Amino acid sequence: MIFGVLQDLRRVSIEELKKVETSLDKESSEDAEMRDKYGSRWNRPASAALNSSMREKIAGYNANLTAAGDSDARLEQRLMQNNAAFSALSIDAAVSQMPRLQVRLH
Helix, strand or coil, rough: HHHHHHHHHHHHHHHHHHHHHHHHHHHHHHHHHHHHHHHHHHHCCCCHHHHEEEEEHHHHHHHHHHHHHHHHHHHHHHHCCCCCHHHHHCCCHHHHCCCCCCCCCC
16 A cells, blocks of 8 residues: 555655765764864864754754654554545445436347
8 A cells, every 4th residue: 555655655754864974974074083183273163163054954854754754654554544445435336326217228
């Protein structure tokens, strides 16, 4: 069902966000090492200051993915509870409910 596809896409998105966070952590760690090694000669802006907006966006994306997952779970549960009503909407069910002509038209 579509909920499985959505769950897979959400999982992949979360994995990609984790990769980005890992890259930011690595860059931040390397920056700290260079600051320790070169001291005041390392005159670049601090990595944490440069990537704070990216980290905020990542946190927002993670929150959105969590909210979407919760919403999808509630919707899936409601659809399952009303499965009988939805199955009555199928073409076969509709055809079986249609009146049939008693006399052939000429």
